[in-house]
Amino acid sequence: MKFRSALLLGSVCAALVAFALTSARVIAADKVDPVADAKAFQNFFFQKFPTVKHEDFVNGPYSMNEDMKRQWQEKEEFPPYEFALDAGKEMFATPFKNGKTYADCFPNGGIGIRQNYPYFDEKEGKVVTLELALNRCREANGEAPYSYVKDEMASLTAYMAFTSRGKPMDIKVPDDPRALAAFENGKRYFYTRRGQMNFSCASCHVQSPGERIRAEVLAPALGILNAMPIYRSEWSGMGTTSRRFVTCNSQTRAVPLEPQADEYRDVEYFLSYVANGLPISGPGARP
């Protein structure tokens, strides 16, 4: 009886609680202060994992587990993302039907600029990710956009990441209330519990990095986008940042958003900004 009424009450509350924030936040300030947030975020991970070299956090699960790291380093001699890299390089060099190329759409011809994405576009008033910028480049040149989750998009971003390897992430939040709001919105999305399992992104990637969830080792949230895109054996192929966000949501029985939905753009902005200073390591390979 007591149990049954608890069930009823529980389901009424469920919707509310699903939107409540976890208090396991590693964020400093109450007002929007990206600089303080990034510092608190980085310090949380540096203190939690004092033996991990700071620049190693960008290697996802490998930064958390010596055995996995060794296996991965052996694999890196024949990296499984190489085919994507070659394809991306070729696509970059091949002109569109109108004779222009990707290089015409990006600063520095698109080479060595991965660390500056996503950026806040003050004209549009929104966050622009690299994937979004690539499809906009295609459409501006009369080409059909690519799927955001894999294949060509992953090849293009793999090549752009590769030419930027080692460059420190360098995301700006301009002094514009809309940029601050986007940062804050991304942070809120990251810490909000959702779905039937009641997980937030932070449940797995802040509270539990290094733990095994079944057979997988959870990556730390710090630098979690620096290795994108990634090859995953489980996918038998490459996946973009969009693909990973959708997969994490759907695997935990939360409703995934459309790739490049505003909230995904904002969460990418938040996660990239708090990784400022850590090197680009993409493309990555995962078990």
Add this chain to the structure above:
Amino acid sequence: MTAFPCKPALLLALAALTGFAAGTALAQSAVTDGQKLAFDRGKGNCLTCHVIKGGDLPGTIGPELKDIKAKYPDRNELAAIIFDETKRNPQTMMPPFGRNRILTEQEISAIVDFLQTL
């Protein structure tokens, strides 16, 4: 057990109808059902986070589930943990299986029977 594609609820209802009191046969089948539910990826999927005797590929997010009867002699306490562990610990990773309707009351009860054998 074998004649029906049985849900624990159905089993319990049948048992009640036939006047079959909670004898050892039923208790045993509840334990078996509980284990199945606990290991099933679409149901409890407890192995995602807990080492449990008899289960493969366990995660490490939660503590190993062992000596449960000694630690939680009161089965209501166990049921409450499975129903909604955020009541005890608002920051827990453990999903609120009852509150979010992942498991029914009967399913939780069967899992409790199983946990008490660990």
